[in-house]
Amino acid sequence: MEQDQYKRALGCYATGITVISALGTDGAPIGITANSFNSVSIDPPLILFSLGRRSYSLEGFLASETFAVNVLRENQQALAERFARASADKWAEVSYDIWDTGCPILHDALAKFECRLRHTYEGGDHIILVGEVIRFEYDPKGQPLVYCRGAYQAMSPAG
Numbered sequence: 001m002e003q004d005q006y007k008r009a010l011g012c013y014a015t016g017i018t019v020i021s022a023l024g025t026d027g028a029p030i031g032i033t034a035n036s037f038n039s040v041s042i043d044p045p046l047i048l049f050s051l052g053r054r055s056y057s058l059e060g061f062l063a064s065e066t067f068a069v070n071v072l073r074e075n076q077q078a079l080a081e082r083f084a085r086a087s088a089d090k091w092a093e094v095s096y097d098i099w100d101t102g103c104p105i106l107h108d109a110l111a112k113f114e115c116r117l118r119h120t121y122e123g124g125d126h127i128i129l130v131g132e133v134i135r136f137e138y139d140p141k142g143q144p145l146v147y148c149r150g151a152y153q154a155m156s157p158a159g
């Protein structure tokens, strides 16, 4: 299979952008930019994302019993870029709150989901993490950051 072409075909599917966060094994926050977030089940409330096996944060996410999904707003591209780079300094000057389970939650995210890790599945070069949502918040008026064809975009009405 032509991998570049395959990725371009997948890129036709527009997604939102999230930062998935947790507390690392050393007690410091960890986080990655991810667009593999999806809802699995409403009752019980289950969501998933897939995590690259080469991610430096892999060990931390698998060791943590909880993680959070932070859906980014259209003006938060800089945060998406920051958390897409492997760096020890991702959280410097980022404002976040700590919710019930100790997960770091981005202060100004459009929607926030705090989850308990329930299942992990093999997924080729990724691992699929399924979480049960135990708390959420969202801004009903804000607009999401969109990712499509390898570029960040803002939403515009269809028609």
Ligand SMILES: Cc1cc2nc3c(=O)[nH]c(=O)nc-3n(C[C@H](O)[C@H](O)[C@H](O)COP(=O)(O)O)c2cc1C
Residues within 6 Å of the ligand: 017, 031, 032, 033, 034, 035, 036, 037, 049, 050, 051, 052, 054, 055, 056, 057, 058, 083, 084, 085, 086, 087, 147
């Ligand atoms: C738009 C976009 C979406 C991404 N989605 C995912 C994803 O769903 N899962 C993943 O593991 N990495 C994803 N990445 C890559 C990670 O954000 C990137 O590898 C990050 O550096 C991982 O950090 P770490 O190695 O410090 O853990 C995405 C990157 C971008 C730019």
